[in-house]
Amino acid sequence: MMAPQMTAQPTDRSSAIPWVAPFAVFMAWLALGPSLAIPQPWESVARVAVLLAVLLAVSRDLIVSLRVRHVLPSVLIGLGVFVIWIAPDQLFSAYRSHWLFQNSVTGTISTSIPANELADPLVVSLRVFRAAILVPILEELFWRGFLPRWIVHTEWSKVPLGSYTTVAFVGTALLFASEHGPFWDVGLLCGLIYNGWMWKTRSLGDLVLVHAVTNAALAGFVLVTKQYAYWM
Template identity: 35%
Template structure:
């Protein structure tokens, strides 16, 4: 009887945190749908406990697999900073500059469970940890570190980071768009193009993570300033 082959550790390292991240999103949506009329906040709005748990679990997975990641040269980090600012502008331009309606409904309101004391502070801290640390690492490791290379060659570790093909470049940008809400598709697609361009230009996963972190930090500060919780 032949034994079943296990998945290579490198493949797991680049995909498992993202898969776990997406599973948490599905669980949150499922609980919210089933518990909408329950009258219990933890069932009707599970994002306030599912997302912090998601942050802890995915952060733990990143630490577990950390030795497998190669972030490339650090010098192009400044390109990541500039790219992140450009991506931030893409996301906030409709409301900030073009007169679109503010996105003040829905999303993650850190004051929903209380406006004073430790609860809102903990909600804000958890949200920024997710937004600025976990999301940039999980997504860039998967999208640029894995999938852009995998779409060029199945044995992705033999493909240099930042290698280009039409399929990998535009395919990843399109898929990156689709995992966002429909209202965010234009900004998400343009962001995917910019992230991919940074990868191709710099050959540095570090630059891509930096761009994502800068964009998300700026967006988080914009959200807190304008209270447009619908952005997140």
């Protein structure tokens, strides 16, 4: 009885690479990127190039297999999440300055692009491309494709996409919220909505579309209003 278990675990570990590696590289760059001291626009070029290379090298088959089955509802949900994301700060000017959102644990709000570099069209274009195209793919592979199934069972590849358990559903939403620092509250709502749509559709392609619409709408809002705090 031990032999099947011994062979199943390495298989699951290796098969997790396409689901996890792009997100891991993304998070590593966020953490270590500033210490590299690469000047703009080369930092933006390098970041997009690295993320794109990792996605194509290790996750290409997953990306090709993505299918959108509910286009209009997914677009509308994506726009709805965008509204949720900006609404508190637009309705209440001092909302985000409360200690619940900016503190030693969640951090403080600061844009990831210095003001003088926001005038560079290439830097801004690459930021929009990363937010609207690359991030939805690499985050959804991890947050909705891998992690909930791994929480359900360590032999996660045997767990169908969109499977529901309370721990997986709530746990991934909480972790997703923690990724967004001072915006954890809207990040939590976003995570719950995305998880619910994943459970409803069982379609990772639809989640990528929802996420892409949210991020694209937010990017457009930032560029029009110059509220760069949303680009952390």
